[in-house]
Amino acid sequence: VGSGVKNIKPGDMVTSEEMLWCGTCDACRYGYVNHCVRLNDPSDTEFGELGFTHDGAMAEYVVVRERYVWKIDAIREAVSSDEKAFEAGSLVEPTSVSYHAMFNRAGGFKPGAYVVIWGAGPIGLAAIALAKAAGAGKVIAFEISPVRKELAKVMGADYVFDPIELEKKGVEPWERIMDVTSGEGADMHVEAAGAPHVIVPQMLKSLAVGAKIVQIGRAPKEVPMYLEILQVRRVQVFGSQGHSGWGTFKNVIRLMASGKINMTKIITSRFKLSEALEAFERGHKRIDGKITIKP
Ligand SMILES: [Zn+2]
Incomplete structure (x- = not known):
């Protein structure tokens, strides 16, 4: 945790948005961070998309700004292990894509x-x-x-x-x-x-x-x-595009913590980080709900 970070401390369980929106382009300043003009340029080292323009989370550590990070301690309190909380946390992003489309956009x-x-x-x-x-x-x-x-x-x-x-x-x-x-x-x-x-x-x-x-x-x-x-x-x-902004991550985390949705049931295969290539091969077969890779 960097010295300038205000709201996250070492040991906090978190999940991260995938869109590394800039906050200063016109789209971001209008509040449309999912349409940030700096999302798509691979030569842009500051902003973009985690796992697309930037190396993603298939690593032991990944560095992101505080502004993209959401605590999942409410989920941790509701489930029986860190493992289960992290699995749920990994599904906040895809769930937020649907939430944003259905409830914010539409x-x-x-x-x-x-x-x-x-x-x-x-x-x-x-x-x-x-x-x-x-x-x-x-x-x-x-x-x-x-x-x-x-x-x-x-x-x-x-x-x-x-x-x-x-x-x-x-x-x-x-x-x-x-x-x-x-x-x-x-x-x-x-x-x-x-x-x-x-x-x-x-x-x-x-x-x-x-x-x-x-x-x-x-x-x-x-x-x-x-x-x-x-x-x-x-x-x-x-x-609809994206998952950021509008309080969506927080609301999805609350829904998971309350038990009103349990997205971890869609995980049908789990791989270690060292088995990531196998996970991708399996992904091509389209025989899973969701494949999870764990560091
Ligand atoms: Zn922007």
Whole structure:
């Protein structure tokens, strides 16, 4: 801990934001730290992204500024070991990505609302847990991986559908959404699969009046979108990037400490730092919820 640090002392258990935002560019000064103009330049040694432009946390030690660090002592008090607290702490960032998208960018949904999560990777699984914790009336998930389909249920999805299985039966995903919402459609759609070119057309056929579309997944393809549906159904589309700012890390830590969400259930493989390459090889197989590497 450096001498200029005010709020962290040696021995504190912490987790860190991944975006090393500068705080002085226009985007940061407007409060949009997830859109800091200094995030993407690998030659910028001061600011950027941990694990992208800067060496990441696959090391025994990593140095970050105090401003990106959040204490996880509330989680530690709620779980039985340091190990479990650190595992939860490692999942604050991906959970915050979903939180930021659904609740900061899109402004959330009302308790009782029907929420559809497309894709049940770590971000989609976090979105499912958050939707449940925030009082969604029904949480409906779409996923093709057997492991992730099971995890979607564990995290709180009321319905989990496999688009490939549906296709074999000649059923489109939007039809299932309309079935389980009694024809009313979804109040919030969260795209966490990175395949909006196939998912957005399904969303457009299953929108409640006043629905919100939240785009988290990243995809290089253009998306066909019939805008008149947005007018007729009074729909808004929100693009979201990042996890920093807005008190999001603190709120996610509080949700974990309260037991209202338990993201550690999505960890299906654990590797030592010395086994990191194996972890990446396993990651390519897409057979896990989340893989964790521990120093
Ligand atoms: Zn900035």
